[in-house]
Amino acid sequence: xxxxxxxxxxWVFALLVVLLLLPLxxxxxxxxxxxxxxxxxxxxRVERTPSSQIAIIAIDDKSIQTVGRWPWPRDIGAKVIDKxxxxxxxxxxxxxxxxxxxxxxxxxxxxxxxxxxxxALQNQNRAAASMPEQAASDAPPAPPxxxxxxxxxxxxxxxxxxxxLNVDKTMSDSLAKAKNTVLIAGxxxxxxxxxxxxxxxxxxxAQRQSIGQVIDRGxxxxxxxxxxxxxxxxxxxxxxxxxxxxxxxxxxxxLVRREAxxxxxGEAIYPSLSLIAATRQLNLSAxxxxxxxxxxxxxGNQTLQSDTEGGFRPLFYANTSFxxxxxxxxxxxxxxxxxxxxxxxxxGPTAAGLGDSLSTPSGTMPPVLALAHSVSxxxxxxxxxxxxxxxxxxxxxxxxxAVFLVAVLPHLGAAVGAILTLLLLAGLVxxxxxxxxxxxxxxxxxxxxxxxxxxxxxxxxxxFLFSERGKAQADAESAESNRxxxxxxxxxxxxxxxxxxxxxxxIDDTMMDTLYTLALDFERKRQFNKSxxxxxxxxxxxxxxxxxxxxxxxxxxxxxxxxxxxxxxHGAAGTLITAGxxxxxLGRYQVEKELGKxxxxxxxxxxxxxxxxxxxxxxxxxxxxxxxxELDEARARFFRExxxxxxxxxxxxxxxxxxxxxxxxxxxxxxxxxxxxxADQIKPDHxxxxxxxxxxxxxxxxxxxxxxxxxxxxxxxxxxxxxxxxDQHTVKVTDFGIARITDSSRTKTGMVLGTPSYMSxxxxxxxxxxxxxxxxxxxVTLYQMLCGHLPFHGDxxxxxxxxxxxxxxxxxxQFNNALPLCVLTILxxxxxxxxxxxxxxxxxxxxxxxxxxAECGHA
Numbered sequence: 001x002x003x004x005x006x007x008x009x010x011w012v013f014a015l016l017v018v019l020l021l022l023p024l025x026x027x028x029x030x031x032x033x034x035x036x037x038x039x040x041x042x043x044x045r046v047e048r049t050p051s052s053q054i055a056i057i058a059i060d061d062k063s064i065q066t067v068g069r070w071p072w073p074r075d076i077g078a079k080v081i082d083k084x085x086x087x088x089x090x091x092x093x094x095x096x097x098x099x100x101x102x103x104x105x106x107x108x109x110x111x112x113x114x115x116x117x118x119x120a121l122q123n124q125n126r127a128a129a130s131m132p133e134q135a136a137s138d139a140p141p142a143p144p145x146x147x148x149x150x151x152x153x154x155x156x157x158x159x160x161x162x163x164x165l166n167v168d169k170t171m172s173d174s175l176a177k178a179k180n181t182v183l184i185a186g187x188x189x190x191x192x193x194x195x196x197x198x199x200x201x202x203x204x205x206a207q208r209q210s211i212g213q214v215i216d217r218g219x220x221x222x223x224x225x226x227x228x229x230x231x232x233x234x235x236x237x238x239x240x241x242x243x244x245x246x247x248x249x250x251x252x253x254x255l256v257r258r259e260a261x262x263x264x265x266g267e268a269i270y271p272s273l274s275l276i277a278a279t280r281q282l283n284l285s286a287x288x289x290x291x292x293x294x295x296x297x298x299x300g301n302q303t304l305q306s307d308t309e310g311g312f313r314p315l316f317y318a319n320t321s322f323x324x325x326x327x328x329x330x331x332x333x334x335x336x337x338x339x340x341x342x343x344x345x346x347x348g349p350t351a352a353g354l355g356d357s358l359s360t361p362s363g364t365m366p367p368v369l370a371l372a373h374s375v376s377x378x379x380x381x382x383x384x385x386x387x388x389x390x391x392x393x394x395x396x397x398x399x400x401x402a403v404f405l406v407a408v409l410p411h412l413g414a415a416v417g418a419i420l421t422l423l424l425l426a427g428l429v430x431x432x433x434x435x436x437x438x439x440x441x442x443x444x445x446x447x448x449x450x451x452x453x454x455x456x457x458x459x460x461x462x463x464f465l466f467s468e469r470g471k472a473q474a475d476a477e478s479a480e481s482n483r484x485x486x487x488x489x490x491x492x493x494x495x496x497x498x499x500x501x502x503x504x505x506x507i508d509d510t511m512m513d514t515l516y517t518l519a520l521d522f523e524r525k526r527q528f529n530k531s532x533x534x535x536x537x538x539x540x541x542x543x544x545x546x547x548x549x550x551x552x553x554x555x556x557x558x559x560x561x562x563x564x565x566x567x568x569x570h571g572a573a574g575t576l577i578t579a580g581x582x583x584x585x586l587g588r589y590q591v592e593k594e595l596g597k598x599x600x601x602x603x604x605x606x607x608x609x610x611x612x613x614x615x616x617x618x619x620x621x622x623x624x625x626x627x628x629x630e631l632d633e634a635r636a637r638f639f640r641e642x643x644x645x646x647x648x649x650x651x652x653x654x655x656x657x658x659x660x661x662x663x664x665x666x667x668x669x670x671x672x673x674x675x676x677x678x679a680d681q682i683k684p685d686h687x688x689x690x691x692x693x694x695x696x697x698x699x700x701x702x703x704x705x706x707x708x709x710x711x712x713x714x715x716x717x718x719x720x721x722x723x724x725x726x727d728q729h730t731v732k733v734t735d736f737g738i739a740r741i742t743d744s745s746r747t748k749t750g751m752v753l754g755t756p757s758y759m760s761x762x763x764x765x766x767x768x769x770x771x772x773x774x775x776x777x778x779x780v781t782l783y784q785m786l787c788g789h790l791p792f793h794g795d796x797x798x799x800x801x802x803x804x805x806x807x808x809x810x811x812x813x814q815f816n817n818a819l820p821l822c823v824l825t826i827l828x829x830x831x832x833x834x835x836x837x838x839x840x841x842x843x844x845x846x847x848x849x850x851x852x853x854a855e856c857g858h859a
Contacts (some may be wrong), residue, residue, distance in 0.1 A: 010410035010463060017458050018402045018451070025398075025447050029252060034446040036253050038429065040361040042436025043384070044318045050376040053090070053281060055343050056324045056368060058350040063328040070354055074102050074167040077347075078174035080331055084345055085178030087337035091280040092181045093273055093375075095246060095348035095368050098232045099186050101168050168235055175239035182242040182276050186230035187263065189247070196225060199266040206231050209243045210268040212287030219294030222308035224249075226265040242286065244273040246367060248358055249311055256358045257384075258311040259374050261304075262291060269293070274314075274374035277344050281379060299378065305385050313384035314377035315440065316362040322372045324350070346372055382440065390443045397428060397448030405455045414460065421456045425449055479505040483514070493588075495521055499534060507541045516546065523555070524585040525662065531555045586617055586667050587660040605672065615657060615669045622666050638666050644712055645736035652703035654723065654732045673732055675725030678781075682719050684788030690819065691858035693785045696724060698849040699731040700778060705842025708771030712736060715769070717777035718758040719785065756797065757790055761805045761833050772835045775845055779830025779838075786823070787815035791831060805833070822852035 025031055057080070064070060077096065084092050175181050190196055229245070231237050247260040262269050271279075271286055275297075279289055282300045290298040294308040306312050327347070329335045348368025349355055357364045362373075377383050404424065409417050432445040486501030498518060505511055515538050522531035532555040539548060584591045589606040596603050601619040608615065622634055642659035645668075649655070655671040678696070681688050688696070700722055707714065714721075714736055723732040756764055760776035763769050783791045791809030794800030809831050812819065826848050832838045839845040 014406045014410055014459050017455050021451055031447045031450055035444045038432045042433045043361045045437045050317045051379045053343050054372050055345050056322050057327050057330055057347045058324050059327045061351045062326050064351045066328045075170040078171040081174045081178050083337040087341050089340040089345045090342050091277055091344045093277050093346045095184050098236050099230050101233050172235040180241055183232045183240045185243050185245050187226050187245045188228045190225045190227040205238050210270055211289045211291050213290040214269050215292045223264050223293050223310045226263050229265045242276040244271050244276040246273050256360050258313050260311050261306050262310050277375045278378035314374040315382035316360050316373050318362050384440050384442050386442050393443045394447045397445055401448045401452045512545055526584045528555050614672045616672045617667050617669050619667045642668050650703050650706045652699045652731050654734045673723045675723045678719035678722045682784045694849045696731050697782045698846045701842040701846040703733045704774050714774050717774050756801050764801050772838050775839050787812050789815050820856050822855055
């Protein structure tokens with residue numbers, strides 16, 4: 001038998017298909033995504049009722065509107081804890097962080113007055129004791145002193161004031177009295193493989209929070225470890241009935257399906273909030289929990305399985321909900337505290353803007369609601385498990401499907417093969433859903449399904465194409481089929497394939513119309529050499545068709561002309577759109593006009609013709625900006641950073657719609673903004689009012705805080721990258737992602753792109769930077785917008801860089817002496833050389849600006 005005959009066998013082709021698909025399944029995320037979808041779909045149909053012993057008191061929008069902006073004075077929370085303690089709630093889990101003291105500024109003065117009063121009382125008592133001696137002598141009488149009763153009255157008033165103002169003491173007294181409140185600790189997970197030293201000594205009361213019975217049978221190496229753990233303040237921790245962490249572990253698709261039951265910090269194992277709440281409901285303490293690391297956890301008479309990292313998968317109850325009451329209603333007594341007798345009460349924020357929400361299989365929810373699902377799952381054993389045999393199920397399924405595709409399907413007829421394939425697919429998908437819905441067991445069977453479907457389609461298609469009828473149809477491919485295929489390719493933008501199909505069709509007047517349209521499409525994509533080829537092909541049939549001679553001549557001229565993407569950085573002539581030519585296209589966008597030129601390219605006004613959206617298109621001629629050996633790396637970095645910027649979704653960050661490349665001209669399509677950048681508002685005679693400047697900078701700081709939380713650093717904050725529309729007071733930060741491209745690139749002359757005037761000291765020195773570098777640049781921008789001058793000045797680039805790295809900023813009062821003290825304080829902190837002494841987040845800087853505005857009467 002010949003080699004060709006062997007390769008034409010159906011089972012050989014099926015084997016090749018299987019060998020080709022298997023690596024694709026293991027090296028793509030498609031299978032994980034489908035398994036996650038099946039997990040969510042099955043969980044949404046689990047009919048189980050959550051524990052009735054759980055209630056939620058929500059710090060909701062209604063509470064915020066009534067009490068005031070967050071954070072509140074802690075005596076407000078203490079009052080609710082008192083109410084719940086008197087009502088004998090079983091456990092109160094307060095998920096509000098109390099990691100720092102809350103000290104009223106007036107307390108320092110009351111302390112001084114109290115000390116002075118105490119000293120005056122002591123002097124008065126000493127004076128009273130010495131009066132008999134004075135009476136016996138001829139010494140003149142002592143000057144009158146304040147009456148002891150008056151001093152004691154003043155001292156009592158000071159004690160009452162201290163009790164009212166020392167909210168931390170009020171809270172700690174409430175915790176000590178209630179004896180049923182669990183608090184949350186702040187945690188920071190260590191990276192995999194990170195080398196960790198011994199943690200600092202823990203307070204005695206913190207050591208009592210660790211799990212008492214820990215067994216390690218060799219599986220504890222994978223347990224998640226903490227880099228740091230921040231406990232509640234000492235006066236709270238001493239009286240808390242328990243302290244735990246809340247650590248949810250998102251899957252690769254971003255959804256939260258797991259929570260860490262326990263984490264390792266040093267040599268100790270600390271439980272989660274949900275685990276502490278469950279143990280207290282079962283009359284257990286943390287010391288009575290028995291954990292076998294990386295395997296299981298004994299909770300009373302109940303054994304819970306954990307994964308190797310110490311996590312578990314709670315059931316997110318889809319069809320029922322937990323009772324949620326407003327904090328302010330409980331505080332004011334509208335909802336009686338007796339309602340919570342004997343229950344687990346979870347207190348946490350649900351109002352918009354108070355913390356990040358979690359994306360779960362049951363939708364987006366605040367952490368306190370996710371905590372309720374976790375506690376209920378632990379109490380009732382509603383935990384999703386992966387049985388021991390589940391790790392072998394995908395491999396067994398792949399083997400069965402591979403045998404079916406190679407040994408069975410090639411010998412079946414088309415109808416029988418389709419029916420058996422559908423039955424297998426239904427068994428795999430239905431089996432995974434059934435086990436999840438009825439048994440709360442997750443067995444991943446999407447990998448065999450992903451092998452079955454494309455394998456069946458490829459094998460069946462090949463069998464059809466190589467059948468006698470398929471060969472006859474392929475050999476007798478008609479002109480009409482080529483024309484239809486060509487039109488389909490043209491509609492998809494695959495113009496080269498379309499032209500290839502059209503050339504297989506007999507040319508006539510109808511085909512001339514089709515070819516003419518194709519040539520215009522090539523023009524729109526600026527592929528004038530290809531439009532020239534189409535026009536030349538058409539001229540062979542009818543050289544006088546429509547305006548073909550003029551089109552032919554223009555295409556000849558334009559095929560040698562660069563139309564888009566010239567930038568002044570390399571001496572190009574700029575933008576050129578020839579009159580009479582079709583409006584050019586960049587990807588799917590039609591270019592309307594030029595908006596301006598930047599250091600890296602040209603910005604155009606464009607339109608998406610399919611949906612009518614107007615966009616700004618920023619271009620970068622990569623081949624002009626980078627040497628040949630750097631081009632591939634620059635291209636990859638460009639699209640990676642564009643993708644990162646495109647994930648940012650914030651009202652003060654310009655929205656990125658699309659990114660692409662055509663003939664080494666990279667482009668980014670973004671939101672078209674009506675305003676202008678702030679480059680003109682830094683000149684001394686064009687400065688904006690001080691309150692307006694601070695409001696703008698506060699919005700930029702808020703945008704940077706969001707970007708930094710997404711691990712995105714701008715690297716090029718300056719007035720030219722901040723758009724402002726005064727009528728609507730709209731502020732947008734632009735050029736996210738582009739800065740990193742240009743930051744590490746060099747022009748053909750070897751000069752670093754951009755000016756260092758706004759760069760932080762660590763950025764100039766080439767050190768690794770984080771979001772605090774952006775805050776330094778924002779501080780420079782604030783300084784310049786307030787006075788029209790830069791804080792650092794040098795006659796040369798080297799001198800400027802030296803001053804930024806070593807000298808303090810110039811005194812701004814020499815340019816603007818009307819600035820309030822709080823503005824000078826903000827500038828001083830924002831422009832610190834040491835990153836640890838600057839603002840540590842955009843939110844902190846924004847809050848300082850808003851507070852300063854309020855102090856100046858501009859809130």
